[in-house]
Amino acid sequence: MNLEQAENITTWIWFTGGAMRKIRKPKSLIPKAPIVEIEHPIVEPQSVETVFLSTDLAVNEAELRREFENCSDVVLRSITCTDSNGRAIHMLVVYVDGLVDSKQLDENVLEPLLLRQLPTKDLTPALWIRDFLSEHTLPIAQTDVLTEISQIVDSVLRGAAVILVDGDRAALAAALPGWERRGIEEPPSEPVIRGPREGFIETLRTNTAMIRRRIRSPRLKMIHMTIGDLTKTDVCVAYIEGIAQKTVVEEVKSRLQRIQIDAVIESAFLEEFIEDQPRSPFPQLQNTERPDIVCANLLEGKVAIFTDGTPFVLLAPAIFWGALNANEDYYQRTYMASFLRILRISFMMISLLFPSLYVSMTTFQQEMIPTSLLLSIAAAREATPFPAVIEALIMELIFEALREAGVRMPKQIGQAMSIVGALVIGQAAVEAGIISAPMVIVVSITGIASFTFPRYNVGVSIRLLRFPMLLLAGLFGIYGMAIGLFIIIVHLVALRSFGVPYFTPVGPTQFSSLKDVFVRVPRWAMQRRQDGTTGENSLRIPSGQSPGPNRGNGPPRKRLSRRRQGAT
Amino acid sequence: MTSKKQTISTWQLMMLLLPIILATEVLPVTDLSAKFAHQRAWLATMPATLTGVWSILVMIELAKRHPGRNLVQYSSDILGPWLGKLLGVVFMCQALIYTTKVSAEAMTFISMFALPRTPKHVVLGLFLFACAIATWAGIEVLARCAETLIPILIGFSLFVFVFLLPNMHPSFIRPILGPHWLETIFQASIVPSGWYGEFLLMGFLLPHIKDVHKVRRSILWLLVGLGAFVTLVALQSTMVAGPLIEKFIYSYYITARYISLGDFFERIDPLIISIWMYGMIIKTAVCLYVLSICVVYLCDLEDHRLVVIPVTLLTLLCAMWFFPNIAQLRNFLLYTFPFEGALVQNILPTCLLLVDKFKSAVKRPVHA
Numbered sequence: 001m002n003l004e005q006a007e008n009i010t011t012w013i014w015f016t017g018g019a020m021r022k023i024r025k026p027k028s029l030i031p032k033a034p035i036v037e038i039e040h041p042i043v044e045p046q047s048v049e050t051v052f053l054s055t056d057l058a059v060n061e062a063e064l065r066r067e068f069e070n071c072s073d074v075v076l077r078s079i080t081c082t083d084s085n086g087r088a089i090h091m092l093v094v095y096v097d098g099l100v101d102s103k104q105l106d107e108n109v110l111e112p113l114l115l116r117q118l119p120t121k122d123l124t125p126a127l128w129i130r131d132f133l134s135e136h137t138l139p140i141a142q143t144d145v146l147t148e149i150s151q152i153v154d155s156v157l158r159g160a161a162v163i164l165v166d167g168d169r170a171a172l173a174a175a176l177p178g179w180e181r182r183g184i185e186e187p188p189s190e191p192v193i194r195g196p197r198e199g200f201i202e203t204l205r206t207n208t209a210m211i212r213r214r215i216r217s218p219r220l221k222m223i224h225m226t227i228g229d230l231t232k233t234d235v236c237v238a239y240i241e242g243i244a245q246k247t248v249v250e251e252v253k254s255r256l257q258r259i260q261i262d263a264v265i266e267s268a269f270l271e272e273f274i275e276d277q278p279r280s281p282f283p284q285l286q287n288t289e290r291p292d293i294v295c296a297n298l299l300e301g302k303v304a305i306f307t308d309g310t311p312f313v314l315l316a317p318a319i320f321w322g323a324l325n326a327n328e329d330y331y332q333r334t335y336m337a338s339f340l341r342i343l344r345i346s347f348m349m350i351s352l353l354f355p356s357l358y359v360s361m362t363t364f365q366q367e368m369i370p371t372s373l374l375l376s377i378a379a380a381r382e383a384t385p386f387p388a389v390i391e392a393l394i395m396e397l398i399f400e401a402l403r404e405a406g407v408r409m410p411k412q413i414g415q416a417m418s419i420v421g422a423l424v425i426g427q428a429a430v431e432a433g434i435i436s437a438p439m440v441i442v443v444s445i446t447g448i449a450s451f452t453f454p455r456y457n458v459g460v461s462i463r464l465l466r467f468p469m470l471l472l473a474g475l476f477g478i479y480g481m482a483i484g485l486f487i488i489i490v491h492l493v494a495l496r497s498f499g500v501p502y503f504t505p506v507g508p509t510q511f512s513s514l515k516d517v518f519v520r521v522p523r524w525a526m527q528r529r530q531d532g533t534t535g536e537n538s539l540r541i542p543s544g545q546s547p548g549p550n551r552g553n554g555p556p557r558k559r560l561s562r563r564r565q566g567a568t
Numbered sequence: 569m570t571s572k573k574q575t576i577s578t579w580q581l582m583m584l585l586l587p588i589i590l591a592t593e594v595l596p597v598t599d600l601s602a603k604f605a606h607q608r609a610w611l612a613t614m615p616a617t618l619t620g621v622w623s624i625l626v627m628i629e630l631a632k633r634h635p636g637r638n639l640v641q642y643s644s645d646i647l648g649p650w651l652g653k654l655l656g657v658v659f660m661c662q663a664l665i666y667t668t669k670v671s672a673e674a675m676t677f678i679s680m681f682a683l684p685r686t687p688k689h690v691v692l693g694l695f696l697f698a699c700a701i702a703t704w705a706g707i708e709v710l711a712r713c714a715e716t717l718i719p720i721l722i723g724f725s726l727f728v729f730v731f732l733l734p735n736m737h738p739s740f741i742r743p744i745l746g747p748h749w750l751e752t753i754f755q756a757s758i759v760p761s762g763w764y765g766e767f768l769l770m771g772f773l774l775p776h777i778k779d780v781h782k783v784r785r786s787i788l789w790l791l792v793g794l795g796a797f798v799t800l801v802a803l804q805s806t807m808v809a810g811p812l813i814e815k816f817i818y819s820y821y822i823t824a825r826y827i828s829l830g831d832f833f834e835r836i837d838p839l840i841i842s843i844w845m846y847g848m849i850i851k852t853a854v855c856l857y858v859l860s861i862c863v864v865y866l867c868d869l870e871d872h873r874l875v876v877i878p879v880t881l882l883t884l885l886c887a888m889w890f891f892p893n894i895a896q897l898r899n900f901l902l903y904t905f906p907f908e909g910a911l912v913q914n915i916l917p918t919c920l921l922l923v924d925k926f927k928s929a930v931k932r933p934v935h936a
Contacts, residue, residue, distance in 0.1 A: 367837075370831055479683060479691070480694070486845070490702045490709060494709040507712040508577075509579060
């Protein structure tokens, strides 16, 4: 392979994980981002004109040393080997210590060069040595030929070992990524009783491979892009062609390409740039650590956004009711799942309204409380010095503080925290007569209710909205609560996530999709994908698959044939 | 108007029209009708729907003849700019009457039963604030709100009906017939007939519907459902409270107080406030929307959002001036609104339709 050939190759490498593939730059798939003139670029461009490699190794080395100045983890190792003619060939191996697999580097790169006898060829050593290395010596799946200094810098930083040969205008990059990564384990924030126990890890390729393993179809598309001037984070947009809406896919891609940022550390960085209504308290993208949830959502026509460096995958468009669906609903029997859903919805209302309902009932609408209960509440509240609304606010704030402390503290102290908190709030405050016992009960029920959300981020929004509701209840009683709830609902139905109304299928009512909101019908009855998020292919399950004695190899009965006819 | 036309489905239209009729009607209908018909209040609710049928047929016929245009626009088309604008102003005033009336009803209702010690103006202000937010968001959002909340409202009313069953005494509605029964029924049906004429608002909602030709059937079914529901409410209140009913104010609310299940489940009437409030808010928001649309088209403005805040403040002022107490409100509902409503809601659109038909009948030979 000569220089011209090498220059003509426009391949680029991006390796981030176990499964390495050589990918031709998908020009047609990634339209150019709109060129925006930035007055103050985030990062100073290091060199405006491209610097090509020189034939002189010493010049190249000096250039690379200048680029990697003060980078103690970058290794530039000079080696000299001799061919069978006894000619000395100078080479330079560049890699980042810790990013490459040093064992593989030793065995597959350095050992053949230094210890094995190299063959003799008539060509100048510089030209054949690269071919020899890539075609005969190195048992490495992914290699590439680079001609620019900036390309070399880029591949070295992505975990390649780059070999430069004296007298050659091109360098050979061998992908040897071998950094430490976490094992695949069950995500602690989304545990299940029944269901797969795999969770995503911080490496993008491993995560996409988990999806590819579950959906073995070329219709599952994964589009790559790089975001972040400094971090150059790999981001992957996955969707299933024909199931996802084209407009949504295009919208996700164009919104991601619009982002100009120095660094992407977590997927939340992207989320805040691409959501529809940034001032809403409700999250408009779903995030998850579980591959089964991502697969299920891809099959509903949603788009997944993988970000390198975080196990949290974003799913768009998100709808509100999705927050009340756990993945386990689909793995359990339908009655249990439906029961749990109704329970969750009622506890969502409790977590939003229960403290304010208590306040408005004790302050304004005492007639609603049954007499005997009213007497015991009155007896308990007799000694407390605060009005109910102040009491509720104090208790809610303390509860939130306790919860936050419990999350942030190291585990051992966290337990002590909760014991102290429970004792102080539950016991001492009541016995001292500062807080009434019913209020403690109300706050603890609300606390339990706020943890019934399968999706943490929506639960947080509901928890936050509890405070304005509490104030409205303290001022206007049950009337204020009604007004507050109405304003929340107006906001929810006005909200959109990537063009899909957030409150579907209740907000714009779609009767066919209600089968998967308040209840979960059996799998064979969910014949169509959810309206609103799905593209042209909406059929999931052909009808007539309900199991029963009429199905199978037994003698055919009349009902079966009738149903079949009805189905077709 | 806005560049992008907002559309609503037939179901959403039904869900928007339902609170327009129900929200204000259900609470006081029984006691207002019972003033004339006594125990036969429930018989008076069905004849009252006649104005509804009339209004629906006229409005849909007008919308079919002028697709995509609203009442103010096609009154100018039919009557010419000057007379048309004048009629537009009349409809605008009618919309202002609706907003004022409903918010005054909500205000008196809340301050009478829920917050007797809170200043009325604060209650009214909060109410109109919520309505203005929904109006600001536009008709699509309003429609989605309606289809989220109205099924809850209906479900809750049925729940109240079921739980009131033990308290009902069928003997209270006897005698069903008797001397002067027909006169009293028709006399009593005049009051609720005013509310059914509020289908006039369809003149502003129908332009948002994709296919106006398929709407009539659904809306007529809606009217039948509404009539049945109101009859049920009147029967329920009459059978629970008996002859006392004509002494009550907001009889539906008061009879719901009779609910008692065991010793635990009783006095759920404040829940009625909170749930019925949604119907009132949606109705007021739709009326505010119509009012601001009227202003927008009469003044050739761009967007209804421009006028939402002024229109809301105007409603606030009117509600405080015109209906400072419940006696004046009930006087208006009993003696003024049915006749004023029949004129503006039924007779004027019918005249408009007749003029339109006449004009096209005269014009047709020219075209042919």
